[in-house]
Amino acid sequence: MSVDDSHEHxxxxxxxxxxxxxxxxxxxxxxHTGAVVTRFPPEPxxxxxxxxxxxxxxxxxxxxxxxxxxxxxxxxxxxxxxDQEYIDSIQADxxxxxxxxxxxxxxxxxxxxxxxxxALHLIAAGLAYVDELSPDEIREYRGxxxxxxxxxxxxxxxxxxxxxxxxxxARGEYAEGTACLRARIDMAAGNIxxxxxxxxxxxxxxxHQTGDTWCVYPSYDFAHxxxxxxxxxxHSICTLEFEDHRPLYNWLLEHLPVPAQPVQYEFARVNLxxxxxxxxxxxxLVEEQIVDGWDDPRMxxxxxxxxxxxxxxxxxxxxxxxxxxxxxxxxxxxxxEHAIRDDLNKNAARAMCVMDPLKVVITNWPAGHVETLTxxxxxxxDDMPERDLPLTREVYIEKADFREAANKKYKRLVLxxxxxxxxxxxxxxxxxxxxxxxxxxxxxxxxxxxxxGDNPAxxxxxxxxxxxxxxxxxxxxxxxxxDRLFAVxxxxxxxxxxxxLNPFSLQIHPGCWIEPGLADVAxxxxxxxxxxxxxxxDRYDHAAGAPVxxxxxxxxxxxxxxxxxxx
RNA sequence: UGGGGCGUAGCCAAGCGGUAAGGCAACGGGUUUUGAUCCCGUCAUGCGCAGGUUCGAUCCCUGCCGCCCCAGCCA
Numbered sequence: 001m002s003v004d005d006s007h008e009h010x011x012x013x014x015x016x017x018x019x020x021x022x023x024x025x026x027x028x029x030x031x032h033t034g035a036v037v038t039r040f041p042p043e044p045x046x047x048x049x050x051x052x053x054x055x056x057x058x059x060x061x062x063x064x065x066x067x068x069x070x071x072x073x074x075x076x077x078x079x080x081x082x083d084q085e086y087i088d089s090i091q092a093d094x095x096x097x098x099x100x101x102x103x104x105x106x107x108x109x110x111x112x113x114x115x116x117x118x119a120l121h122l123i124a125a126g127l128a129y130v131d132e133l134s135p136d137e138i139r140e141y142r143g144x145x146x147x148x149x150x151x152x153x154x155x156x157x158x159x160x161x162x163x164x165x166x167x168x169x170a171r172g173e174y175a176e177g178t179a180c181l182r183a184r185i186d187m188a189a190g191n192i193x194x195x196x197x198x199x200x201x202x203x204x205x206x207x208h209q210t211g212d213t214w215c216v217y218p219s220y221d222f223a224h225x226x227x228x229x230x231x232x233x234x235h236s237i238c239t240l241e242f243e244d245h246r247p248l249y250n251w252l253l254e255h256l257p258v259p260a261q262p263v264q265y266e267f268a269r270v271n272l273x274x275x276x277x278x279x280x281x282x283x284x285l286v287e288e289q290i291v292d293g294w295d296d297p298r299m300x301x302x303x304x305x306x307x308x309x310x311x312x313x314x315x316x317x318x319x320x321x322x323x324x325x326x327x328x329x330x331x332x333x334x335x336x337e338h339a340i341r342d343d344l345n346k347n348a349a350r351a352m353c354v355m356d357p358l359k360v361v362i363t364n365w366p367a368g369h370v371e372t373l374t375x376x377x378x379x380x381x382d383d384m385p386e387r388d389l390p391l392t393r394e395v396y397i398e399k400a401d402f403r404e405a406a407n408k409k410y411k412r413l414v415l416x417x418x419x420x421x422x423x424x425x426x427x428x429x430x431x432x433x434x435x436x437x438x439x440x441x442x443x444x445x446x447x448x449x450x451x452x453g454d455n456p457a458x459x460x461x462x463x464x465x466x467x468x469x470x471x472x473x474x475x476x477x478x479x480x481x482x483d484r485l486f487a488v489x490x491x492x493x494x495x496x497x498x499x500x501l502n503p504f505s506l507q508i509h510p511g512c513w514i515e516p517g518l519a520d521v522a523x524x525x526x527x528x529x530x531x532x533x534x535x536x537x538d539r540y541d542h543a544a545g546a547p548v549x550x551x552x553x554x555x556x557x558x559x560x561x562x563x564x565x566x567x
Numbered sequence: 568u569g570g571g572g573c574g575u576a577g578c579c580a581a582g583c584g585g586u587a588a589g590g591c592a593a594c595g596g597g598u599u600u601u602g603a604u605c606c607c608g609u610c611a612u613g614c615g616c617a618g619g620u621u622c623g624a625u626c627c628c629u630g631c632c633g634c635c636c637c638a639g640c641c642a
Contacts, residue, residue: 016581043642078641135640142638146569149638180640190570192638201640220642241636244571268573268635321590323580325573328635332578335591345604352601379604411602420600453600465600530601559602 017324019265020062023235027066036068037234040094040101041075041108041224044086044208046279047294047301048093050315050336054270057319059237060099069102071231076109077223079207087208089294093302098312108223109209111230115218116170118226118256119181119200123166127255128199129157130165131182138180141187142195148188149195155184169202172215176202181216185251193248197221225249229258236262239269240328268328270319272336274484275300276491284497291485297550298485298505308482309526309536309552310336314343333484337553344526344534344552349377349384352422352467353529353549354513355479357396359471360413362427364446365393370473373452375423387517391424394471396513401466402443404432409562411464413443418462422530426451426462467530475519477547479509479535512549520544526552 026032038059042048048056063070072094076082091105122128131154133141143149157165166181168174181200189195199222206212228236236249243266253261269277276282277300285291285299295303305315318339322331371391377384401412401419413419418428425447433442448456455461487502494500518527525537533554541548 041642045642075642081641131640138640139638144569144638147638148569177640182640192570194570195638198640203640217640219640224642240572242642244637246571266572270579273578321579323590325580327573327580329573329579332591335579338591341603350601379599379601422600424600426600462600464602467601528601528603531603532601533603555601555603557602562602 015320015323017058018326019058019235019237019267019324020065022265023062023066032234035234036063036066037071037232038063038068038237039071039073039106039228039231039233041073041238042090043075043078043081044083044090045078045081046086046283047089047303049277049279049282049302050272050275050300050305051270051277052093053097053302053315054319054322054324055237055239056094056097056099057316058267058324060101062235062237063102068234070099071103071106071233072101073106073108073227073231075220075224075227076107076207076209077218077220079203079205079217082208084208089303093306096306096312097302097315106227106231107209108218108227109207111223111227112210112214112218114230115223115226116216118258119166119218119222120163121256122183122199123159123162123181125255126159127184128162128181129155129159129184130162130169130179131155131196131198132179135177138198142192143187145192151187152182152196155187155196166200166216169200170214170216172204174202176204178202183222183248183252185248191244191247193221193244194251197248221245221248222252225253225262225264226256226258228262229253229260232260233262234260236264238264238266240266240326241269242266266326267324268326270322271328271330272300272333273330273489274333274486274491276486276497278492281492281497285485288498290498290501297480297482307539307550309524309534309550310340311343311347311526314340317343330490340553341534341556344528346381348526348528348534349387350375350379350530351387351518351527352389352469352515353477353479353518353532353535354396354398354467354469354474355481355509355529355532356399357511357513358399358402358440359442360395360397360427360468361442361444362393362395362447363430363444367393369393370470373424387515389423389515390470390473391421392470392472395421395468396471396474397421397443397466397468402429402440404440409566412466413445413464415443418448418456418460419464419466420451420462421447422465422467424452424468425449426456465531467532469513469515471513473516474513475516475547477512477514477519477549479512479549479551480538481507481509481551483507514547514549519547521547528555531555 040059060070131152180198182196185194187195200216203217246264295307297308373389374386404415406414415429420426427445427447429445431444432440435441483505485505486500488500491500523542534552535549538548
């Protein structure tokens with residue numbers, strides 16, 4: 001009944017893409033020799049999301065393909081936003097996706113001393129200076145997109161003086177914002193990143209890794225390329241918005257005594273419709289308790305997707321399907337759903353669950369009689385164990401599977417008509433019991449004892465098959481039916497993010513009936529409730545005897561389409 | 568009116584001068600004790616637009632148009 005790990009960690013990740021082709025050419029032409037070394041460089045300031053999965057698959061996939069190495073390096077240059085909680089969750093998510101980084105976990109903060117020396121080197125070469133302009137003044141001096149900036153009055157400060165001041169900054173002798181170190185490049189550059197970028201700033205705050213050792217911290221730009229060089233990263237892959245930083249990345253590498261010359265490459269980040277992948281916005285959903293935490297099953301975080309019931313293999317397959325390119329776009333969420341349906345169709349055991357119960361009494365079945373039927377674990381896999389299905393006089397079926405009258409398109413139970421109980425006998429409805437409100441609360445049927453595995457003697461094969469659970473032998477379960485968190489295609493376009501929320505993103509069904517064998521499965525066991533969808537025993541809330549299932553994704557439902565057209 | 572990118576079907580994406588892969592979605596049909604799966608079929612005389620080069624252009628050239636990113640002491 002369980003989906004074991006062999007299904008979750010199977011194929012190597014990564015299909016063909018422009019970067020893989022590029023590296024292959026570099027190797028073929030001799031432009032690149034030695035190992036291909038990549039890195040995944042998250043800042044530990046939030047949880048990883050589906051967009052990060054693409055980067056993880058790319059970086060680890062490339063290393064795997066070229067038999068090189070991919071490291072995990074926390075880009076922890078800003079103690080303000082970072083936290084150990086994120087460091088832990090990021091590592092867990094990467095491992096869950098099925099990847100293992102080369103060697104120990106790295107931290108950019110490990111290189112703070114080296115980076116500090118690099119800064120001194122730049123100062124000595126006259127390529128960096130301590131600026132005492134205020135943050136506001138620096139912004140004014142930077143110019144605009146169309147107007148060049150102007151030089152800071154401190155730009156020509158004597159290197160010896162800059163050195164002394166920078167050292168004083170590091171000793172904590174300056175307040176935050178009163179001084180910073182800037183690279184001396186070109187205040188008139190069209191590329192704003194080259195207008196004397198700030199490369200070191202003062203932060204009087206303890207760092208989660210280095211404690212109180214430092215009062216000055218390198219900027220992303222001053223840390224990233226040098227860290228890549230120190231680690232021997234050969235291909236530093238990032239997203240398109242960093243393309244404008246590449247000239248700066250290269251400038252620093254050229255002017256510093258670094259041990260290697262890594263090269264930066266960019267690819268387009270993946271967007272998914274009906275969702276958001278902005279850490280800031282995701283954090284808002286968590287903080288305002290719109291969702292139940294970073295790992296709420298509706299969140300596009302790796303941990304949320306995991307709790308929703310997606311498999312690592314399905315995420316990797318999705319990333320392969322989407323591909324890697326430089327043209328940004330928005331992928332249809334249907335592709336993600338396809339990836340998990342495809343995996344679970346092959347690997348999830350089948351079972352029956354009645355979510356909206358209607359009692360059926362089989363009037364020609366002896367009271368108290370129990371017949372234990374067997375059913376396949378999977379329609380086309382013999383390696384999955386069969387299951388026992390106790391059939392009794394009273395069973396539950398879905399309310400939606402019965403109508404007093406219906407046209408021929410409706411292939412379920414109708415008064416006076418026959419239908420097959422899945423894995424069991426053909427029954428025929430002959431009477432209903434209604435409550436004061438006129439609602440059907442019970443259907444009385446008879447069963448045909450000659451129809452187990454056979455068609456009725458009259459040769460008329462029932463068109464429909466419905467699922468059921470024994471009223472006396474079934475177990476109760478809580479089932480959460482999840483739908484997309486947002487009802488609008490592009491939630492970021494809303495005036496207020498919350499305006500786009502889907503009010504029906506979670507519907508709780510407390511009174512479901514599941515077949516008895518399902519009550520004691522392990523947490524995170526995935527199963528298909530036949531005719532309904534794929535479900536997972538909740539990672540945290542599920543317990544033996546008190547089952548809780550989350551709907552991963554519904555089965556494709558062509559009947560719903562037909563119904564909609566008819567209606 | 569600065570700099571950097573990107574435009575191939577509803578969506579993602581191959582293609583690199585020789586006559587438009589593949590996947591998702593959609594739509595037909597077949598099988599089926601899941602209206603699932605599976606199988607078969609349909610879906611760009613067209614590659615943002617306009618010129619040019621060429622025997623031949625999605626691919627090369629020119630000019631337009633559209634969209635995205637950049638003015639944190641964030642990453």
